[in-house]
Amino acid sequence: MRFQGKSWKFPDDVDTDVIIPARYLMTSDENELAEHVMEDIDPEFAGNVKQGEIIVAGSNFGCGSSREHAPIAIKAAGVSCIIAKSYARIFYRNAINIGLPIVECPEAVDEAETGDEFEIDTDEGWVRNTRTGKSYEAKPFPEYIKDIIAAGGLMAAVAKRVREKGQVSS
Amino acid sequence: MGMTMSEKILARAAGRDSVEPGEIVEVAVDLVMTNDITAPLSIREFKKTGLERVFDPQKVVLVPDHFVPAKDIKSAEQAKIMREFAHEQGTLYFEVGRAGIEHVVLPENGLTLPGQVIIGADSHSCTYGAFNAFSTGMGSTDIAAAMALGTTWVRVPPSIKYVYTGTLPEDIGGKDLILHTIGLVGVDGALSAAMEFTGPVIEKLPVDDRIEMANMAIEAGAKTGIFPFDDMTRDWLAQYGDKPYEPVFSDDDATYQEVVEIDVTNLKPVVALPHLPSNTHAAEDIKDMVIQQVVIGSCTNGRISDLREVAKILKGQQVHPEVRCIVIPGSQEVAKEATKEGLTDIFLDAGAIFSTSTCGPCLGGYMGVLAEGERCVSTTNRNFRGRMGHRNAEIILAGPQVAAASAILGRVASPNQLPVAVGD
Ligand code: SF4
Numbered sequence: 001m002r003f004q005g006k007s008w009k010f011p012d013d014v015d016t017d018v019i020i021p022a023r024y025l026m027t028s029d030e031n032e033l034a035e036h037v038m039e040d041i042d043p044e045f046a047g048n049v050k051q052g053e054i055i056v057a058g059s060n061f062g063c064g065s066s067r068e069h070a071p072i073a074i075k076a077a078g079v080s081c082i083i084a085k086s087y088a089r090i091f092y093r094n095a096i097n098i099g100l101p102i103v104e105c106p107e108a109v110d111e112a113e114t115g116d117e118f119e120i121d122t123d124e125g126w127v128r129n130t131r132t133g134k135s136y137e138a139k140p141f142p143e144y145i146k147d148i149i150a151a152g153g154l155m156a157a158v159a160k161r162v163r164e165k166g167q168v169s170s
Numbered sequence: 171m172g173m174t175m176s177e178k179i180l181a182r183a184a185g186r187d188s189v190e191p192g193e194i195v196e197v198a199v200d201l202v203m204t205n206d207i208t209a210p211l212s213i214r215e216f217k218k219t220g221l222e223r224v225f226d227p228q229k230v231v232l233v234p235d236h237f238v239p240a241k242d243i244k245s246a247e248q249a250k251i252m253r254e255f256a257h258e259q260g261t262l263y264f265e266v267g268r269a270g271i272e273h274v275v276l277p278e279n280g281l282t283l284p285g286q287v288i289i290g291a292d293s294h295s296c297t298y299g300a301f302n303a304f305s306t307g308m309g310s311t312d313i314a315a316a317m318a319l320g321t322t323w324v325r326v327p328p329s330i331k332y333v334y335t336g337t338l339p340e341d342i343g344g345k346d347l348i349l350h351t352i353g354l355v356g357v358d359g360a361l362s363a364a365m366e367f368t369g370p371v372i373e374k375l376p377v378d379d380r381i382e383m384a385n386m387a388i389e390a391g392a393k394t395g396i397f398p399f400d401d402m403t404r405d406w407l408a409q410y411g412d413k414p415y416e417p418v419f420s421d422d423d424a425t426y427q428e429v430v431e432i433d434v435t436n437l438k439p440v441v442a443l444p445h446l447p448s449n450t451h452a453a454e455d456i457k458d459m460v461i462q463q464v465v466i467g468s469c470t471n472g473r474i475s476d477l478r479e480v481a482k483i484l485k486g487q488q489v490h491p492e493v494r495c496i497v498i499p500g501s502q503e504v505a506k507e508a509t510k511e512g513l514t515d516i517f518l519d520a521g522a523i524f525s526t527s528t529c530g531p532c533l534g535g536y537m538g539v540l541a542e543g544e545r546c547v548s549t550t551n552r553n554f555r556g557r558m559g560h561r562n563a564e565i566i567l568a569g570p571q572v573a574a575a576s577a578i579l580g581r582v583a584s585p586n587q588l589p590v591a592v593g594d
Contacts, residue, residue: 026244041558
């Protein structure tokens with residue numbers, strides 16, 4: 001898939017408590033969650049982020065709790081893709097599982113600023129910063145994860161499997 | 171070639187002779203856990219499979235603990251979704267009044283055993299590595315998939331060996347050891363790896379302290395934190411059940427990504443200042459940091475051994491007049507034991523409050539949320555911005571003794587800064 005959009009830059013170790021504070025976790029409604037996304041690191045973000053824009057972040061993005069509400073809130077806020085130096089592992093799985101595109105590309109992050117225009121191709125595995133004119137290679141996903149993405153997320157893959165095993169009728 | 175404990179558990183659960191770090195394997199799970207925040211999403215995703223039953227109701231456990239007893243209508247509704255699902259499916263379930271914080275309750279019920287693969291929709295599910303299990307946190311959708319299939323995928327982590335040497339000072343516990351370690355390696359110092367805790371100090375470390383360490387492996391970014399099995403593990407587990415289990419042991423020629431030696435001889439009680447668990451200092455070096463609240467509890471330090479340490483310090487003392495001290499037992503069992511031993515009276519007499527078991531303020535839910543500009547010493551495991559309330563509030567992580575001393579003195583303090591009690 002290809003994405004294009006303006007970037008919002010965040011530092012290293014952005015944790016899930018600042019992505020979506022626990023005080024809003026009494027719901028799993030994605031639109032309600034989106035209203036508070038990134039509130040404790042940038043209170044203006046939720047009000048200003050536009051459909052299709054991109055989060056650029058340092059290492060260990062999404063560290064902390066296992067709350068899937070974090071990638072859900074980011075996705076529902078309209079963010080099309082995340083570019084980070086690295087992800088905390090639970091966030092990484094959660095993003096793949098719910099279909100929030102993420103790429104790992106440390107060099108692109110180092111040279112990025114808020115407001116840069118990015119182009120990303122997750123299939124071909126590259127990231128381009130229009131302002132600097134530079135292209136970067138993104139780290140490829142393992143095959144197993146590519147299959148989950150291709151199936152349309154984890155539950156779609158699981159549903160297919162239980163149907164094939166005849167555990168539920170199609 | 172030799173394997174580490176983590177590799178052996180994963181190989182066994184994958185039905186293989188061996189596995190190597192980096193490869194993705196599908197493993198059978200022994201226990202799948204979810205709580206009142208993560209269960210509603212898991213249940214919604216599980217229903218998408220079209221399956222009517224979870225793979226094995228005796229291996230699925232739901233624990234309401236974060237916002238219960240319900241703090242408002244919305245959280246009551248979340249808890250209701252999980253309660254109804256648990257009853258309909260016949261899964262394991264621990265109701266308010268017979269339960270407590272998941273990572274305290276499951277071991278107390280003999281559900282977390284050596285050699286098992288345990289996954290939970292809660293990041294501190296790595297706690298069970300204390301008992302030589304491979305246990306890790308995942309999100310709601312991964313848990314939904316495991317409830318359906320009885321398996322999950324795991325990228326086999328590289329193992330990092332931490333060897334604790336020297337003589338453990340008397341006032342140092344598991345919390346100090348793990349905070350000190352996170353301070354050394356950083357919050358991504360073990361990113362996606364298995365932390366293996368070993369060495370002569372660990373061989374003598376009580377299981378409750380090991381739990382505190384495994385619990386916080388996630389704060390170094392680790393997938394799990396695992397301990398060798400020994401007589402202490404066996405005795406600890408025997409208190410809570412007699413189910414059979416098969417421990418694993420790392421081979422002498424196992425491969426480690428890194429070996430880190432940590433001499434603990436000169437360690438002083440540790441605190442982590444805002445806003446990262448890696449921002450560690452000796453408690454006694456922190457001068458004039460006035461506090462308004464102390465929280466004693468959570469899945470890290472809400473066990474009876476923690477409350478005993480706190481009671482020892484608070485006995486006959488008063489909480490500082492400008493401090494609110496909130497003591498929260500990790501489970502109903504802990505609450506009962508604390509009351510039986512007279513600890514509850516000590517807390518109440520000191521001017522602390524003693525609540526029912528809940529996660530509560532640990533994640534800023536309720537029972538002690540902080541206002542702007544307030545500061546709290548807490549025995550919990552995360553001091554991220556906004557974690558316990560306002561984004562401009564501050565959390566200082568510490569072990570139970572530092573928390574108790576700070577409650578009395580009204581500032582961040584080490585127990586050795588307390589005036590010596592008469593008769594001591
Ligand atoms: S006590 Fe805190 S860290 Fe532990 S499970 Fe509850 S919210 Fe999470």
